[in-house]
Amino acid sequence: MANALTITNLRKRYAAQGGQGGTEALKGVSLTVPQGDFFALLGPNGAGKTTLIGVVTGLVNKTDGKVKVFDIDIDTEPEEARTMIGVCGQEINFNPFEKPIDILVNQAGYYGIPRKIALPRAEKLLTDLGLGEKRNQTGLKLSGGMKRRLMIARALIHEPKFLILDEPTAGVDVELRRSMWEYLTTLTRAGITILLTTHYLEEAEQLAKHVAIINKGEIVANGTMDEVLALHSGAPSKDGYRGGKLEEVFVQLTSTT
């Protein structure tokens, strides 16, 4: 069975404003996300998570390396690869003057799905995500949590096999976050592979089967949740604060490398 995502020696250097130098955001990252998995990619701010997602989804040009989605090379067959992926970015990036129903139907259109098929699909997604009553209000009138859910619905409208969620629960209240977890779990049960980045480590611990930790453009831990949790040394944090087990591993790996 093909991996949902295979990344080999991925490098990305952002050019400096003046020309010389620049920033190496990804320093030869290799990663595989098994098909059907719920995979958490963790890392501090600026570690390279969003750049990695940008490369996979075609929003960032890579400097070097190979990326395959279900064995389809994003360089040689980009359109085929993109059909497999649904992406919910970190920033709210829909037109706030459009209605949720139009946002979803238009998104389906970009994937070649006609309106008559997209419309009932959009209605169902909006209802499932608790946005049914807001379908005809403009995006401006939605709350922060509603906007996040709308972005997840938009990522799912073309029924992708691989869903990428870049901090989907950022700024969402606890109750709503838990309902989103539940929804995401139903998606993995339905066979959709999920790659999640989040700063809520308890979220990753709760949901993910596999986890990778990225720091300063390099993968510093990668394995099943149990394997990564086993990296915990048991020693208390330097600042004396004690979080969950994954949080301890995370702090240990990202502050010492």
Add this chain to the structure above:
Amino acid sequence: MPFDKQFVSYYTILRKGIVRIFRIWPQTLLPSLMTSVLYFAVFGSILGSRIGLIGGVPYILFVVPGLVMLSVITNAYADVATTFFTSKFFSRNIDEILVSPTPPWIIIAGFVSSGVVRGVIVGCLVLLVSLFFALPSVAHPFIVFLFLVLSSLVFALGGLINGIYAKGFDGISIVPTFVLTPLVYLGGVFYSIKSLPPMWQQVSALNPVFYIINGFRYGFLGFADVSVITCFLVLFTLALILLGINWYFLQKGLGLKQ
């Protein structure tokens, strides 16, 4: 992406653009009507009556094609430049298309078609307004239609380049103000270049808008400062060059991808 799916994607971009044109019609359709009424009244009726005949026709009939084209050019350009730039810079919803399998040429076709639709609609509306001031004869209706569409196409393609490459709001106002407007005003909207000294006639011949206005004028009046075939070839060549630049930008992700 199979052809039928590409068509759905094209139709989606175009439909969205047309819905926008009509949703914000006071911004997209009304201003050109207002300014054209003023142009027709001041340059056509008030000043035009003192100017007399140009090429054997009253000044207002001479100026109608130029004023229609002035609106067509600015609207086709502004529509695509603004739509693309705001979706890239303001809401960043251009990512909706960039993450999809929609190929670059469909993105170009969708946005540019929307600009062409706005250019043609505004052109027809301004032409209707002109009927209140004069009754222009149409010597070659097909030439009029051809130049209406081709001019919209060329400037919509230009607007798309501007929208793709602009890095700030200044970027989409500088070109229309400092490049497009002088080209249009010096392209023979209000005068025949035969009235200029020989040196300025040669300078005018370097202005692509000169060929657009003259081709369109030929469709109405049956005469122009330059052959209609030359006008068509200039426009067609320009369209191909601008199409190539747009395709290159989108294919490489220049101005769009990091």
